Amino acid sequence: MRNLLWVIPVLPFLGALLNGFLLRHRIGKKAVAAIACGTVGIAAVLGLLIIFDYLGGPEHAAHQGFEQNLYEWMPAGPLATAADGVKSFTVPMGFLIDPLSAVMLFVVTFVGFWIHVYSVGYMAHDDGFQRFFTYLNLFMGAMLLLVLGNNYVVMFVGWEGVGLCSYLLIGFYYKEDFPPYAGRKAFITNRVGDFGFVLGLFALVSTFGTLRYTELFPRIAANPSLLTGPGHFGLTLAGFIAVCMFVGAMGKSAQIPLYVWLPDAMAGPTPVSALIHAATMVTAGVYMVVRSNVIYQLAPSISMFVAVIGCATAIFAATIGLVQTDIKKVLAYSTVSQLGYMFLAAGLGAYSAAVFHLMTHAFFKALLFLGSGSVIHAMGGEQDMRKMGGLKKHMPKTFWTFVLGSGALAGLPPLAGFFSKDEILHSAAAGGHWILYAVGLITAALTAFYTFRAVNMTFLGEFRGTHEQEHHLHESPPSMTVPLLVLAVGAVFAGFVGLPVEKWNAFHHFLEPVIYRIAGHGAEEHATSALFNLVLLGVAIVVAFGFTFLAFRLYGAARGLSTDVAMERRFPAAHRVLANKYYVDELYDKTVIGGAWALARTLFRFDAGFIDGLLVNGTRNATVSFAMLSGFFDKYVVDGLVNLVATVLDGFSRVFRRLQTGYVSNYALVLAVGMFALVAVYMLIYRG
C-alpha cells in the first residue's frame, strides 16, 4: 500500500491535466467537478490508508520515515568531498512519509477535498468553472509535492508551484483591474522570499553535498560543529542557512515584512482564500521551519529572531484587523496573525505546538472563510460588514458553523484553537520569555475581540443592506453547507489530540521522531509545575471569554455600528493609521517599488538612448562610410584601372601607328632592314 505513495501527488496533477488540457471545453460542469473532487478525494483516502499502513509498519516503530524514490532526478555526480567526508550529490524524485508529513498530508487532503466540494456550489455560476478547478487541482498537486517530498529540491518545486497557483487563482477574475495586480504582488513578494530560501539551500549543498532529509539531518546531528562554525555576514553557518530559509518562509507565510500580499490576495474567489491563504499554502513556511528544526536548533539567535518576528507579526496584524470592514480582510489579517503564533512557537523550539496550531488553524480558518463565502454568496457579492447584519435568521447553518469557527479562533475552550494556542503561550512562558508571552496574550485578546466583532456585525442585529439584497438572502446549497459542517466538526474536536497535560498530549508524542534534540543545543523541554500550567490555562480562558463578551457588548444587537463610529471619533489618528494598515504598502511603494521602477526607467533610457543610439547610429555611420569608401574605390581605383588600360593602349597605338605611314619607301626600307637583320642573325649564329 505504501508503495502507492507517489500516486497521491500525481492524482491532482492528473485532474489538472484532464480539466486543463485534454478535456478543456469538452465536458460539462458535473464532469469537471467529478474529476476535480474525485482526484483529491481519492488522494485523501489513499493518504489515510498509507498513513495507517506506515503507522503499523517497521519504519515507524524504528522512528524512521518511509521513503520512496521514483528515480534519480539530478544525478550530478560527486562534488568535492563534503565537510564530513561524504561525496556525491544526487537529487532523487522521492517522497517521504513520517509523522510530520503525515500530519500535513492529512490536513492538506482532508481540508482540500471539502473545499473542492464547496467550490462546486460556490463557483456554479462562473464561466471559468473548469479553469478554476484546473488551477485548484494543480495547486493540490504542488502542495502535496511540497509536503511529501523527501528532499529540499522537491519541496522547492512544490513551493514554487503553489506560488504559481496562488498567482493564477488570486488573479482568477482577470477581467477586472485589481485581481491581476494582487496576483502579481503575491507572486513577486513570494519570489523575494524564495531568493533567500534558495541561498540557504545552496549553503546546505556546499557544506553537505546533499539535500535529502534522511541523509542531511542525521549528518548534521552527528556533526553539529560543521554548522556552528563561522558562516557569512557575522552569523554561524547554521545561522546563515536558517535565516536564509526563514526569509523564504517570511514570503510564503506572510510574516513581517513580506506579508503585504495576503490581504490583497482576498481578491481571489473565497474558496481560494480558504484553501491557499488559510489552510495550506501559507503554512508551508511553518512546515519548512519545522522540517529543518535541526538547523534552527543549532542557530539559537536566529530561532529567537524567528520567534520575535512571529510575535510581532501576530500583534501587528491583529491591530489592523480591529478596524477592517471587509469580512474577508478581517479573516486575512487574522491568518497573518495566527501564522505569527506558529512561528513564535517554532522559534521557541516548540515545533509540535506550531504544527498543532497549524492543524487546528487549518480547520477553523478554512471554516471561517467558507462561511464568509457563504455570506457573500447570499449577499450577492457584498463583502462589507457594514451592510450586513441580522443574517442569523436567514442562514442558520452558516451562522452556527461560523460561530464555532470564531470560537476556535478566539481560543474558547473546549474548541480546537484553545488547546493549540495555549500550548504556544505555555512554551513562551515556560521558557521565561515573558515579553513574548505578554504580547501573545494581548494578541489573543485582540483576536477574540475582532473575531466576534465580525460575527456580531455580520449575523446579529439589524440588517443594514439594501432591499434587493435582503430579498436575495438565502441559506447556501448543501454543496456549500456540508463542508461547513464537516470542518466545524474538526474545529470542535481536533484540539483533543493535544491536551495540555504532557502525558496526554498525543500530538506531541506523535511528532517526537521528527524533532531532533542535539545535546548542548536546542530548546530543552522545560518542566513546569502543574500549578504553573493551571494558572496559565486560567489566564487564557479568562482573557478569551472576557474579550469575546466585550465584543458582544460593543457590537451586539442594539449597538450595531455605533461603537466603530464612536471609536473613530475618539481616536481619529489611531483609527486612520490602523485603517491604512500602518501605511506599509505606501512605504513599500515609495521605496522598493519606486526604486525598481526608477531603475527600470534608467535602464530603458540607457537601452533606448545609448544602445540604440550607438547601435543604430553606429551602424548607420559604418554603413555610410563603407558605402562612401566603396564609391571612392569604384570611382578611382576601378575606373582608374580602366582608364589606365585605355591610356596604355593609346600609347602603344601611337607607337605602332607609325608603322603605317603609307610611304612605300618606308616599307621598302623596313623590309630591307628586316631582311638584313634576319640574314645577319643567320650568318652570325650559324657562321655561314
Added chain:
Amino acid sequence: MTFLTAHGSDLLFYLFAALTIAGGIGVVTMRNPMYGAISLLLSFLSVAALFLLRSAEFLGMVQIFVYGGGIMVLFLFVIMLVNLHRLPEIKLFGGQSPLAAVVAVLLLAFFGYFLIKFQFGPALVRPEAFVLADGQSLGNSQAVAWNLYTQNLLPFEIASVFLLIAMVGAVVLGRKQ
C-alpha cells in the same frame, strides 16, 4: 705590253666595274629620270661586259638584249609618257634618306665583314663546264640551252608562264578605264 697581255682582263674588269658603279650612282642621284635611265643603261651594258669577262657569254648577250633592248626601252617609253610636266622634286634626298644612308653603310659593313672572312680558292678549275652540251664541248650557248632544256626544264616552263602573267597584268594595268 706584256702587262696589258697579262692583266688585260683585269683592267677591263676595273673599267667596267667602275662604269657599273657610276651608272648605279647616276641612277640614284639624277633628278631627271631620263638621265637616270641613260645612266642605268650604261650600268646594264657594263654588267654585260662583266658577264663576258666571266665566261658567261650567252648571258652577256641576253643582258644586252633584254635589259638594254627591252627594259630600257620600256622605261624610256614610260618616262616620256609621264614626263610631260615639270618634275619639281622639292628635296632630292629628304624624308628618310639619312636613315637609308645609315642602313646602306651598315649593309656595306656587313658585306665587308664577310668578304674579309671568306677566302676563295682558284676559280674556273674546269672551264669545260661552261661549254659542255650533251657531252660535247660546243659553246656556252649550247651548254646553257642543253641545261635549260634537260635539267632545268620545269623552271623554264614556269618562267614562260610567269612572263605570260606579267604580260596580262601589264595590259590590264595599262588599260584606260
Added chain:
Amino acid sequence: MFEVTTTHYLVVSFLLFTIGIFGIAARKNMITVLMSIELVLNSVNINLIAFSYQLSDLTGQIFAIFTITVAAGEAAVGLGILIALFRLRETTMLDGAVELKG
C-alpha cells in the same frame, strides 16, 4: 690584290646592291625607284655569275637567266602600276601613293 678574283666581283655586286637599296629607300620618284630595283637585280646577277665562275658550275648562269626573266616581268608590271597611278594622281611622286582608297 690587283689580280681580279671572285672577291672583286662580289665587291661590285655588294656595292651595286647597296646603291640600289639606297635608291629604293631614299628617292621619291617612282620611276627612279623602279630603276633602283633593276639595279638590285643586276647586282644579284653579278653575284651569281661570279660564283658560277668560281665553282665551275653552270647552274649559276641558268639561275641568272631566270632572274633576268623575273626582272623583266616585274619591270613591266611595275611600270603598268606606275601608269595607273599616274593617271590617278597626275604625278609620279610617291607622295601621291600615301592614301590609297578603293
